[in-house]
Amino acid sequence: METTNWFLYEQAAEAEGFTCVCGIDEAGRGPLAGPVFAACVVLCPGENIEGLNDSKKLSEKKRELLFDAITARAVDYAVAMASEEEIDDLNILQATLLAMRRAFGGLHVHPDCALIDGNRAPGLPAAERTVVKGDAKSASIAAASILAKVSRDRYLYELDRQYPQYQFAKHKGYGTKLHYELLAQYGVSPVHRKSFLKNWERYR
16 A cells, blocks of 8 residues: 555545545446446445555455455445446546446445545535545545456456457456457457447558
């Protein structure tokens, strides 16, 4: 972790008088296929979950273990997504914010403050605090990043079973050389983001 106090932002919100603080993050903004996922997590104040960190800095095995720890120990959590069609219709930013709103709405508790990774607030019925690179600064956001990432990876494994020719399990939908080669061979599938492939289709 990159801060000496993993709960600095949560404690700052509590010092403002907020009583229930959640963290929100997304996974899958950049890939060419599949939905974008978002997660919202409410942790017990000050509870340390060993190994918690930005999901991008963890191995897949470690993320899976932390997924189980977070879902077992969190006060509440929810994971949601916005589909490929919604990404194409709305654009990736608006679809990401939609997924965040859905995740927040999926909670059973009602946070009065949300810590959101990045610099854009989704527009929640709570006070919003954006935190750039928040998944490396806030325990709640880091936990949300792990739930979103693991949930999306699991979804891509399912897509791999449905569309084995695209090898989604290998590249997770990202624009790798292999992925573009498979697109050239098999064409665009129903789970590809058409808006992400306009230039590729024009110039290939």
